[in-house]
Amino acid sequence: xxxxxxxxxxxxxxxxxxxxxxxxxxxxxxxxxxxxxxxxxxxxxxxxxxxxxxxxxxxxxxxxxxxxxxxxxxxxxxxxxxxxxxxxxxxxxxxxxxxxxxxxxxxxx
Amino acid sequence: xxxxxxxxxxxxxxxxxxxxxxxxxxxxxxxxxxxxxxxxxxxxxxxxxxxxxxxxxxxxxxxxxxxxxxxxxxxxxxxxxxxxxxxxxxxxxxxxxxxxxxxxxxxxxxxxxxxxxxx
Numbered sequence: 001x002x003x004x005x006x007x008x009x010x011x012x013x014x015x016x017x018x019x020x021x022x023x024x025x026x027x028x029x030x031x032x033x034x035x036x037x038x039x040x041x042x043x044x045x046x047x048x049x050x051x052x053x054x055x056x057x058x059x060x061x062x063x064x065x066x067x068x069x070x071x072x073x074x075x076x077x078x079x080x081x082x083x084x085x086x087x088x089x090x091x092x093x094x095x096x097x098x099x100x101x102x103x104x105x106x107x108x109x
Numbered sequence: 110x111x112x113x114x115x116x117x118x119x120x121x122x123x124x125x126x127x128x129x130x131x132x133x134x135x136x137x138x139x140x141x142x143x144x145x146x147x148x149x150x151x152x153x154x155x156x157x158x159x160x161x162x163x164x165x166x167x168x169x170x171x172x173x174x175x176x177x178x179x180x181x182x183x184x185x186x187x188x189x190x191x192x193x194x195x196x197x198x199x200x201x202x203x204x205x206x207x208x209x210x211x212x213x214x215x216x217x218x219x220x221x222x223x224x225x226x227x228x
Binding site: 001003032034036038040045046047048051052057089091092093096097098099100101102103 | 147154155156157159168169170171172204206209210212213214215216218219220221
């Protein structure tokens, strides 16, 4: 039931790429291909950016991509833009319930 | 267009029960999906509370299971959250949400409602 582990912060300049990791266990991230990623701006509800590890909902730019290896999932933002500055959370199915990550603040320098 | 709206008291006393309702418009909650509750303490991360499916099945976060009940009112097209024996640690913004396909991929969210636990 512990939160998935994410780095507290990552940063990059406009146009660069950043990758956020999300580390769990074989009981959650490693056991299922049901990892999603959310973007949250201050005072707003989270927005779904990636689901089922690597699928993008309609309307989400293809600059956002997801992957998974073992117990660690990753979100990559390519061609970083100013509006990408936000908090990002991963979420994984853990067998009849879901667990969120600790959250990562992305700063655009 | 699917819309969700949370409502309920913004202030609850310690040891009492927190009760919130999520009114859904634009979609019948009895048609499909497992509708969820997620919360976020001020300045902290997201925590999944639980969900209720169109079938009536419920699923809860193990760490909250003993205190949480989620129910549905199909007539009013809304679902509700009850959290008993609250403490200051339950102070949070509470969101209701609907998944895209059904595996924690919530694509429709309410705006969230702040519930403060204080005497």
